[in-house]
Amino acid sequence: MATARTILHADMDAFYAAIEQRDHPELRGKPVIVGGDQPRTVVSTASYEARRFGVHSAMPGVQARRLCPHGIFLPPRMDAYVAVSQQIRQVFELFTDQIEPLSLDEAFLDVTGSQALFGDGEAIAQRLKAEVLAATRLTVSVGVASSKYVAKVASDLRKPDGLVVVPPGQEREFLAPLPVARLWGAGPKTQQVLQRARLAKIGDIQQQPLAELTRVLGEHMAVHFHTLARGEDPRAVEPERQAKSIGHELTFAQDLQTRDEVEAILLQLAEAVGRRLRQAGVSATTVRLKLRLPDFTTTLRQQKVAPTQDDLELHRTAVRLCRQAWSGRPGVRLLGVTAAELVPAATGRQGELFGEPPDKHTRVLAAMDAIRDRFGEKAIRHGGQRRTSTPFGPIEGA
Amino acid sequence: MKILCDRTQLQEAVGVVSSVVPTKSPKPILHNLLLRVDDEGITLFATDLEMAAKTRLDAVKVSRKGLLLLPAREASALLRELSDPTVTMDSTDQRCRIESGGGSFVLLGEDPSQFPEEIKLVSNKRVELPAGRLLRMIQESAFAAAREETRYAINGVLFDLAAGCLRLVATDGRRLALSYQNIDAAQAEFKVVVPLRALTTLSRAIPEGSKDPLQIAVGDKQIEFTFGKTQLISQLLECRFPDYEGVVPKAADTSVEIQKAVLESALRKTAILCSDDLRMVKFEVGDQALRITAESSARGRADVSVDVNVKGAGGSINFNPDYILEALRVCQLDQVRLDMSDDSMPAKFTLGESFTYVVMPISGT
Numbered sequence: 214m215a216t217a218r219t220i221l222h223a224d225m226d227a228f229y230a231a232i233e234q235r236d237h238p239e240l241r242g243k244p245v246i247v248g249g250d251q252p253r254t255v256v257s258t259a260s261y262e263a264r265r266f267g268v269h270s271a272m273p274g275v276q277a278r279r280l281c282p283h284g285i286f287l288p289p290r291m292d293a294y295v296a297v298s299q300q301i302r303q304v305f306e307l308f309t310d311q312i313e314p315l316s317l318d319e320a321f322l323d324v325t326g327s328q329a330l331f332g333d334g335e336a337i338a339q340r341l342k343a344e345v346l347a348a349t350r351l352t353v354s355v356g357v358a359s360s361k362y363v364a365k366v367a368s369d370l371r372k373p374d375g376l377v378v379v380p381p382g383q384e385r386e387f388l389a390p391l392p393v394a395r396l397w398g399a400g401p402k403t404q405q406v407l408q409r410a411r412l413a414k415i416g417d418i419q420q421q422p423l424a425e426l427t428r429v430l431g432e433h434m435a436v437h438f439h440t441l442a443r444g445e446d447p448r449a450v451e452p453e454r455q456a457k458s459i460g461h462e463l464t465f466a467q468d469l470q471t472r473d474e475v476e477a478i479l480l481q482l483a484e485a486v487g488r489r490l491r492q493a494g495v496s497a498t499t500v501r502l503k504l505r506l507p508d509f510t511t512t513l514r515q516q517k518v519a520p521t522q523d524d525l526e527l528h529r530t531a532v533r534l535c536r537q538a539w540s541g542r543p544g545v546r547l548l549g550v551t552a553a554e555l556v557p558a559a560t561g562r563q564g565e566l567f568g569e570p571p572d573k574h575t576r577v578l579a580a581m582d583a584i585r586d587r588f589g590e591k592a593i594r595h596g597g598q599r600r601t602s603t604p605f606g607p608i609e610g611a
Numbered sequence: 612m613k614i615l616c617d618r619t620q621l622q623e624a625v626g627v628v629s630s631v632v633p634t635k636s637p638k639p640i641l642h643n644l645l646l647r648v649d650d651e652g653i654t655l656f657a658t659d660l661e662m663a664a665k666t667r668l669d670a671v672k673v674s675r676k677g678l679l680l681l682p683a684r685e686a687s688a689l690l691r692e693l694s695d696p697t698v699t700m701d702s703t704d705q706r707c708r709i710e711s712g713g714g715s716f717v718l719l720g721e722d723p724s725q726f727p728e729e730i731k732l733v734s735n736k737r738v739e740l741p742a743g744r745l746l747r748m749i750q751e752s753a754f755a756a757a758r759e760e761t762r763y764a765i766n767g768v769l770f771d772l773a774a775g776c777l778r779l780v781a782t783d784g785r786r787l788a789l790s791y792q793n794i795d796a797a798q799a800e801f802k803v804v805v806p807l808r809a810l811t812t813l814s815r816a817i818p819e820g821s822k823d824p825l826q827i828a829v830g831d832k833q834i835e836f837t838f839g840k841t842q843l844i845s846q847l848l849e850c851r852f853p854d855y856e857g858v859v860p861k862a863a864d865t866s867v868e869i870q871k872a873v874l875e876s877a878l879r880k881t882a883i884l885c886s887d888d889l890r891m892v893k894f895e896v897g898d899q900a901l902r903i904t905a906e907s908s909a910r911g912r913a914d915v916s917v918d919v920n921v922k923g924a925g926g927s928i929n930f931n932p933d934y935i936l937e938a939l940r941v942c943q944l945d946q947v948r949l950d951m952s953d954d955s956m957p958a959k960f961t962l963g964e965s966f967t968y969v970v971m972p973i974s975g976t
Contacts (some may be wrong), residue, residue, distance in 0.1 A: 292886070561889055561929060564959060564971035565784055567853040 219334040219585030220450060221322040222356045222364035223341065225301065226373035228318035229294055230260035231351050233287055244287055249274025251526040252285040254586075255290050261373060291494035294318075295557040297349055304344045308337055313450045319368075321361050323450035335378045342376065359384065362446035366395055384444025389416030396441055398434075406430065417519045459493065460501070461485045462549030468507050469545040479531045480524075480595055482550040485523035488590075490552055491582060496520035500527055502534035505547035512538045520556050523578065524595060527552065612648040612677030617670055618698040618711060622690040624655050624668045625683075627841050630812045632683040633659040643680040645726050648673055657683060658727055662809050662845035665729065669840075679707055680720040689716060707939055730844055734830040736799040740792060742825035742838050746817045748779045748790040749810050750941045751966045755788035756781035756807055767804040767848040769855070770827070770834070772797060780855050787855055788933045788971040790963070801829040809834075809845035816841055825969035859969055860959045865923035867896055871947050873917050875939045881905040881913040882932040891973045892932045896925040896951070905932070928954045929973040935960070938968045971974055 229247040234240045236377065240260075246268055248257030256277050259268040266281035278283065297315040305312050308331060311323035324337050331337045334357040345353045353376040356367025363384050367377035379387045392398055392414060393407045410429045412418055418426065419442045426435035440446075461482045469475050479502075490497060501515040514534040516528065531550045539545065562575060584593045625644065633641055636659065645656040645783050652669040679702045690698070695712030702708070705720045749768070752907040757764035769780040778791040816823070826837040835844040881892045886907040895902040902917045906912045928951050939947070951958040960968040 561891055561973040563785055563889075563931060564955060564957075565974050566782060566787055566858045566969065566971050567784060 216419070217359050218323060218325045218591075219328060219337075220358060220361055220364045221324055221334065221338055221341065221359075221370040222354075222361065223301075223305070223320055223322065223345075224354050224365075224372070225318035225345075226354055227260050227264075228297075229258035229291075230263070230288060232293060232297055233290075234260060235350050236293070240285060244268070244281050244283070245278055246281065246284045246286050247289050249277045250288050259284075263524075266423045277373075290315045292557050295494075297351070300348050301345055301353070304341065304348050307344060308341060310452065311450050312452055316488035321364065321450045335376070337374055338378070341398055342374075358387075358444075360444060360446035361450065362397055362441055363387065363444045365397075366391065377443075385419055385442075388442060388444055389414065389419060391415045393418065396438055397446075398437060398441075403434065405587050415442050431531065442465065457496075457498075458551050458552075458553035458555065459486055459489045459502075460549055460551030462503055462547060464505075464547045465545070468543070469548075470543040472541055475535060475545055475548065476532050476537070478548050479535060479550060480528045483528035483531055484524045484549060484595060485590075486550050486552050487522055487527050487578070488582060488585065489557070490555075491578070494558050495555040496522045496558045497554065498556055499552070499554040500530040500534070501549075501551040501553055502531050502538060503549030503551070504535065504538050504545060507544045507546050509546070511547075515536045515553070520551075520558070522558055523574065525574075528595075612646070612679055613674040613699075614648055614653065614703045615672040615674070615697060615699050616653070616668065618690060618693055618696055619660070620668055620670060621640055621653075621698060622687070624653070624666045625687050625690055626815050627666045628657040628664040629683045629687050630815055631659055631662050631664045631843075632657050640680070640721055640725055642683055642755070643729075644686060644725065645723060646679045646681060647909070648676050648679070650676065656726075656729055660727065661806065662812065662843065663727075663730060664812070665842045665844075667840040669728060677702065678723040680705070680723050680726060681707060681718055682720065685718055689718070693951065718804065727953070730833065732828055732830045732833050732835045732844055734835070735827040736772075736801050736829040737750045737826060738777060738794055738799055739824050739826045740794055741819045741822050743819060743821040743823075744792060745825050745827075746814055746819065746821070748792060749814055750776075751790035751963060752779040752781045752788045752939050753807060753810050754941060755783060755785035755786050755968070759783075765804060765848065765850055765852065767806045767850075768810055769802065769804050770829070771802045771851045773800050773802070780852070782853065782855065784853075785931075786938075786968065787858060788938065788966040789855065789859065789969070791965045799829075802852070803829055803834060804848040804850055806845060806848055809843065813838075813843050816843070822965045835933045858948060858957055859967065860957055862952075863923065863959065864952045865896055865921065865925055865950070867901060867951070868920040868946055869901060869917065869949070871939060871942055871945055874947065877901075877903050877915040877917050878932045878936050878939075881915055884894045884911050884913040885932065886910075889932055889973070890931045891929050892931050893927060894949075894951075895927040896921055926951065926954065926959060930958075930970055931973060935972050938962055942966070 230245045233245055233247060238388055242262060244258055244263035244266060245260040246263050249255055256268060256270055256272045256452060263281050263284050268277045268281050294317055305320060305322055309322050309324050309327045313321040327337060333472055338355040338357050342355060352369045352374040354372045356377050358364040358366040358367055358379040359381045363379050367379050370377045393412060394404055395415060406429060418438055418503050423435060423439050426439055463478060470575055498520050499515055499517055501513060503580050505511045514537060516530055516534055586608055628644055641659055647654040650673060652667060652671045654665060654667050656665045693711040698709060698711040700707055700709050705722060707718045707720055709716045752768050754767055757766055769781060771778040775795055775797050776791055776793050778789060780789045817838060823839060830834040832847055833844055834847055835842060883904045884905045884907050885891055892903050892905045899918060899921050900916055902916045904914045938960060944963055949958060949960040954972055955974045957969045957971050962968050
């Protein structure tokens, strides 16, 4: 590495739950669990009070309720969290433009070039914590290190409201006493393998010759962990890696021949995209179509739409784009539908006086999502896949 | 032509027809007014090809007859600035000399023979009502018409005359305003959509509360309004107006009576804290009380409770506050009524003796 980098990993403490406690003082000091409030949903965030009962993110709501029966379960208020996330982002931007958001509540910041202005990594981290608190009345834990990996481990070490600085050159000492579960990429399976080889701590891995590790883990994993354990992670902070779009594409074993086939596949893709938009709580304002012919000519088309997360609206737009992009000559090798220019989804919807009540349609989509949550992604599909109309009206231009 | 006339009367007449002159047109000749001087007076005419206005001025001393085109903007600006009670206009070769109070001005016109012909409307579908009444009906309906220029938007107001009742209806698909008037003598029936612009222009020519008669004549493609010596003729919008009667609720689970001023004030206050992406306030109707709340994740919350008269079960419903505020602005009643049922069904506001307003709620929160 040419010069030592200074990287901050900033991670909001129990983000969703902390916002709820901030906005509803009566919840402070109580076990608050965001998500998991409906059957078959999982916990998004648990407050520190709830974590004491063993409740954690991604845990099924049923299990969380068993562990913490008097917990306060709340439905997520995504628009509120997105708004706070934007405030935090503005604070980050005070210190550097090299920001890589990982989600609404955490980000890497490369402040190497900012130290002349704001002092060393620790000083920047302290100011950043104070600014976040002032702007949002929420606490953030920050790790400061020479690489993304070490900064991330550091930020997690003294939560909440933590600040852990790992000076350059001390990465190995810092990592040595930590359990191997802290290694990026060490899932439950790998951890078992490492346990069996009596490698419990990262320090144990540091002691192992690469050849020995290779015998245990295979070459690929061995090199990965060998490097990480020494605190080496050359990955750069990549600004704007946040999901800007959600897309699906399919390459076909046999080229598609007819419009009906093509448009049926577009519906399938639109359904998959719509589902992920709804899961992420965002709406698309641009729909993109990708179409590849057998000779590998690839066409991209896009169109602006009013914010939507509706499968059928995505499909209608994709079909319209497809009619512009494809002559109809038999042979389509690949199709893709992407929702881009994502915006937070509105929580309500203005009703229409005439025509199909959009609200009814929204309820249909929610019901379909619930069925998929329960029985799997293929449990239910929109009908009319081999027709040019859907139960909600003709596909425009049909 | 050469005339001598009262300056104020001429200024008013020029003002009336100037209101249809386009500000920007690919046909520059349309920026002019046509003056036709005969033995008895002047007829003034202007058009933008979608509508045309015509008015007549009789108290004129005519020395020489003739036709003349005058640049509309300059003519009205000049007449406004002059202070003498009378004005003399004398034109030769498309140049018009205007003299008044010691000043002398020359306006360069264009060739009158190039100006579009006046349209004569042939129709036996006629109806008459007091001008001030029609003005109210326009005020009570036009605000709800679509302003955006999308393919499906109807930028106009439906004039529906049937069974001796004239209804003016406007909608942007989310709310609908309906103002009606019984016209006993009316035999005719018509159902046409009049462009908003024509109604705005017409409104400017009618004094508030005027009892003078106004005639409406409807042809195949045009509608004509005659008020005193002024006529406004407009193309009709060729569009299918949705079935408005089907969306006006016939019954309600809950009726709320509330002072207009109280509702307006509560809405203004709560609307401040609506979120930007979705303008929404929540109405919660309880026991003789209405609670209106709004919340913006970025800015804060508003919570206002007011006393009301409630009949029925109560319940909650979400609205775009702007829709209601816009309607209250043209409402002349002290006490208004809200009839509501399900939070996903249209709600009905009664805002006048013959003024009904239907608003679709915001749902899915």
